[in-house]
Amino acid sequence: MARIISVEQIADHVGEEVVIRGWVYLRTDKGRLQFIRVRDGTGFVQVVVFKKNVPPEAFQAARKVTQESSVIVTGIVREDERAPGVPGGYEIDARDFVVVQQAEEYPIQPKEHGVDFLLDHRHLWLRTPRQWAIMRVRAEVERAIVDWLDSHGFLRVDTPILTPSAAEGTTTLFETDFHGRPAYLAQTGQLYNEANIFAFGKVYCFGPTFRAEKSKTRRHLQEFWMVEPEIAWCDLDELMEIEEQFVSYIVQRVLERRANELKVLERDTRLLENVVPPFPRISYDEAVEMVNKAAAAGVRVPPHDEPVPPMEWGDDFGAPHETYIASQFDRPVFIHHFPTAAKAFYMEPEPGRPEVCRSADLLAPEGYGEIIGGSERMSDPDKLVESIKKHGLPLEPYKWYIDLRRYGSVPHSGFGLGVERTVAWICGLHHVRETIAFPRVLGRIYP
């Protein structure tokens, strides 16, 4: 009895008779010769069913098999450079072909489809090679995140998803019912992380976060995953060093372990190979100057070839600004010291220049925008209370948060990295909706 193998491991079985269990992705009927591409979840392989080599009923089954039928194939693994698939270069010369279930007419063809149709069929769309590759890269990104943090002294401490009030007070939250009292789905775990560092030093939380903003862009989801490390005894410069090490590790690890998937996605990996420390650092002041020079020179940016608009000091960057700035560098770039007024209440103002704060965003190259937002946190309780008031927020919900500064306050910093934007960048995708199995975009909750 031949052994069941996974397509991923096919190179180890050349010349052996093996069994593959999977689903039919594509069939080419050449009369007495049937080319059937089978995927088993770990890869895609071409099965060659030649009439003379299989029992008559097996050949009939192969000739009639429909796309996405579940099948069990027995055959001999052969090296052949013509064989398509992932990893590719190997095919199975069938000796038997059994259909477990003959699939009904399948709605998704290996052709072009519209976005609306594909999202309505997301449960089936996930089976296609491109989506398969993206989800495998995502899983590698998530493993790299956890591995790096766990091996650098961080303790994973998960933070609540049901929260009593707005963490930052600015963005729209999803409201739910907590036994008669309003509760909100978390938009960040950061404030809880800050409590946790005083118990554990370096911590991170990693889970879904929710934003009810009516955002409809290629960079936004209503539900997305974020990893948020928080570090005691850490200032902004040390934070940026940690971030560039962390991001570089993630990218290099995907390059190393998911090369086949990046090939399926036709990603130009040379752009990713540059992603090693140190990353360039520019101040907000310098960034504004860069943008305005470009605006004056009439520079245009992709993807819509729009002109870079001029901006005033104090404005936040729009998408064309971010794209332009990122395009000036061959790896992610930090922008630090944003205007205090444009940022969250908890960020530490720069001593001697309180109009800017110790914050830094990390912009991914190629127009993928902000993948990290981070800052040094305010550590003085009186200044914090003042800032909360200045932002028009109530003090009562932040009582515990202010407490953290009253019992052994230390300089500390942290950041949040958006998983979907990072995966979209690494994979070279046009929209973050493809980076999560079941995306929650505005106006869509099915499937």
Add this chain to the structure above:
RNA sequence: UCCGCGGUAGCUCAAUCGGCAGAGCGGGCGGCUGUUAACCGCUUGGUUGGAGGUUCGAGUCCUCCCCGCGGAGCCA
């Protein structure tokens, strides 16, 4: 919420000035021993998003509504 674009066969799209609603793919039947989204022949397939209006005649023009896409703001 605002700005722009769109909705025609299962899918992707076409239909000139308002004049017989079409093609490719998919499905079905047949052919082929090296296909890579194969190819060739035949065949199947329609409440043109919905409601109203103008007209001899509406996919096409007008009004309202619904849905989707892209972007802005905000953010990761």
